[in-house]
Amino acid sequence: MSRHPATRNPGALRHRPDCLSSADRHNVDRVRPLALLGALVMACSSLAAHAGAPRDGDVFTNPAGSRPWPGPDVTLPFFARKTWTSLVGRDGAAPRVPYDRAAMLENPSLTWIGHSTLLVRMDGVTFLTDPIFSERASPVSFAGPKRLVPPGVPLDALPPIDFVTLSHDHYDHTDLASIEALARHGTRFVAGLEMGDLVRAAGGEVVELDWGESVQMGAVRVHCVPAQHFSGRSIVGNGRRLWAGWVVEGPTRRFYHAGDTGYFDGFRALRERFGQIDVAALPIGAYEPAEIMRFVHLDPEEAVRAALDLGARHTVAMHWGTFDLTDEPPDEPPRRFRAAAEAAHLGPDRAWVLAVGETRRW
Numbered sequence: 001m002s003r004h005p006a007t008r009n010p011g012a013l014r015h016r017p018d019c020l021s022s023a024d025r026h027n028v029d030r031v032r033p034l035a036l037l038g039a040l041v042m043a044c045s046s047l048a049a050h051a052g053a054p055r056d057g058d059v060f061t062n063p064a065g066s067r068p069w070p071g072p073d074v075t076l077p078f079f080a081r082k083t084w085t086s087l088v089g090r091d092g093a094a095p096r097v098p099y100d101r102a103a104m105l106e107n108p109s110l111t112w113i114g115h116s117t118l119l120v121r122m123d124g125v126t127f128l129t130d131p132i133f134s135e136r137a138s139p140v141s142f143a144g145p146k147r148l149v150p151p152g153v154p155l156d157a158l159p160p161i162d163f164v165t166l167s168h169d170h171y172d173h174t175d176l177a178s179i180e181a182l183a184r185h186g187t188r189f190v191a192g193l194e195m196g197d198l199v200r201a202a203g204g205e206v207v208e209l210d211w212g213e214s215v216q217m218g219a220v221r222v223h224c225v226p227a228q229h230f231s232g233r234s235i236v237g238n239g240r241r242l243w244a245g246w247v248v249e250g251p252t253r254r255f256y257h258a259g260d261t262g263y264f265d266g267f268r269a270l271r272e273r274f275g276q277i278d279v280a281a282l283p284i285g286a287y288e289p290a291e292i293m294r295f296v297h298l299d300p301e302e303a304v305r306a307a308l309d310l311g312a313r314h315t316v317a318m319h320w321g322t323f324d325l326t327d328e329p330p331d332e333p334p335r336r337f338r339a340a341a342e343a344a345h346l347g348p349d350r351a352w353v354l355a356v357g358e359t360r361r362w
């Protein structure tokens, strides 16, 4: 892998860093001025021969093809049930503990803020994954899936955040109000191709990457890796922003955030490419009805299979107990996850189920 220093050009409104400039790339020209970066030294490169995410015209697809979609006899009753639960609410929130500021600032450490939002400290950098601090995962403030549990750490209690990874554009992962608040403090964003419009609309600076590409953020390298999912924030124009997972690789630690994904052979491929992952954050919830969800989300047993494929030192469960998105009881995923982990001889020290607000050292 070659490394080039990023072009520093504070006077330009937009520029294309030399690391992202090959002519056959997909307009990865979204890197904006680095003037606000301060001490954060940044360099980036693309892999010599990365395959990139598959596309069909201007729509991204999955290596496994298109998502199977059941008929209206399955989908319509599901949407009706979720409209109902978003109005009346359901029990089953993840347990929450008061956050421990000293623990949260340890290096390395990991704090579950809820859903797929993790605060990670490693190799001297501090970052957030898929930050959502809003009341609802929705385009509107008065409807849509409501939080079952408040964020484990409020936005204004966070330490300075060096960067944020965004896995995809769904409302429970790309929350514009949270991006806006973080951008005001100078946080930078790393996201998949074509995600830039959203981040910039919220005032953030963003580096957009294809699968197989990476960017240096201070002491760590952030790699964009495949996920099996989809994208879209309305009923039209879906698939035009890329979904991804992230491997954050530092001098002493490797962290993986799977984003949203179904079970696929990408986990084994990551192990081959990166070797030992120290912590893998895997989604374990939002799996029923399986006819709709299986291709795009892991169920708890599949999450354990993924953990075994990855061979990670630790796995942390996420994407459960925070927003009520699907049919299974919100508190079922961790029970099934722990049972499957025990059956696979992954004890509580290997397969973590955290409370919201809880911090672990790793």
Ligand SMILES: [Zn+2]
Binding pocket: 168, 170, 173, 229, 260
């Ligand atoms: Zn999603």
